[in-house]
Amino acid sequence: MPEIESHRSIEYQVVDRGPQKEGFTVDKSPTEDGLEVSGVCPACHGRTTTPWSYGIAGGKGVFRKKRENAQPSGPRTVACECGYAHPNRPETAWNVGCGAYWTVELPS
């Protein structure tokens, strides 16, 4: 049964919603090397999907160490990217969502 999205058009606000223990799934990304977090934003109830991909972080150094954290774990921050144009969202905001952010546990 398709989900009924009950999106609320709340004002854009950068607010920390804390750790979300439920409602989010972390899967292997279908398109790139990494993971994908999807769920429903606890603030505006819009569907949001965020990619967590593996990549290089900097251009320094000649000798490359082995990948530092072979398997990172713990809570990680996710921001709402529901795609709705929330009122008062600044033009320069980097995320297309309501501004809320929270943490989701990485799968161990």
Added chain:
Amino acid sequence: MSVDSWRWLQKAQQLRFEQLEIARKQAESWRTGLTGITALLAAVLVVKGRDSVSDLAQPYKWVVPLLLALALATLVWATLTAVSAASGSPSRKTLLTGEDLRDWTVGEVRRIEKAVVRARVLTVAGVTAVAAAVGVSWLAPVATPPAALVVVESASGRICGTLVDTSGGNLLVKVREDQQVVPLAGVARIRGVTACPR
């Protein structure tokens, strides 16, 4: 700080689109480092002990130039690899959709990483070859000077061999394996030759 983690998240998301730039910068700094190492080698070679390899005994006479040629080839290959990684080769056209650009970027970053590793290995190999060549040229034994061949004409005939010594009024000449004794009084002519006449 909670907004701080939001800022870090923003930075991480931005980095996803800067991968190619970062990879190229890595390759570029490797290329610069490689140029520096090669220049350093040239400076070190000035301080070497021996001027030429012609004094060395066989087979070292060939080993040293071979090692140097190998080192040159390896370092040239390393430099070319690093340059190609830093600037990319003129590529085939890519379909300019978001997905294809993303896939191309991932492939290109992987190619650059592999090229940098290859350049690094080649550099180490080239430097090692140079060190080995310099080491061999310093430590290899010198060739023994060729013995003096002479033709001795005397009352008893003409003999050709290596001049060994004089002893008790006689000239000692080594002809093949034996040592011939020629009285000095009877010697009419001694001349140096490069090879015994038939």
